[in-house]
Amino acid sequence: MLLGEFTRRLAAAGQSDLRPVHGMAFQALRGPGATATELAERLGVTKQAAGQLVDELEKRGYVRRAPHPGGGRRKLVVLTPAATEHLDVAGRVLHGLEAELGTRADLPALRRELSHLIGALHGDDGLPPLRPVW
Secondary structure, X not given: OHHHHHHHHHHHOOOOOOOHHHXXXXXXXXXXXXXXXXXXXXXXXXXXXXXXXXXXXXXXXXXXXEEOOOOOOOEEEEEOHHHHHHHHHHHHHHHHHHHHHHOXXXXXXXXXXXXHHHHHHHXXXXXXXXXXXX
C-alpha cells in the first residue's frame, strides 16, 4: 500500500517512467558510480540482470557508461542529471509520506527497531545488499 502510494505520487510529479528497482539502482550508483558487477553485488542480483538494468537506464538517459578510473576495459556506470532529478523528486515525495505517517506512528522508534532487526539478522557488517522483488 505504501509503495503504491509512493509510486502514484511520483507519477503525479512527472516521474512515471520508472519502477522502484530503478530507484534502488540509483541509490546504489550514487556518488562516483560503480561497475555493473558492483551494482549486481549491491542489489543482490546476477551480473546479467544488472547489465540489462544498466542497458535499460542508459537508453532512457538516466545513466551513462564512463571510462573506469583504474583503466582497462571496465566501465563505470554513473548517474546523469535526469537520475539526480528523479532522486530529488522521490526524496521530496518520501519525506511528505513520512510526515503524514509520523502523525500516526512513532517513526524514529520504528527505524530504531528495524535497524536492530537488520543488525540481528545480518550482523554488524552494515546493510545487506538491496534485494528488489520483481
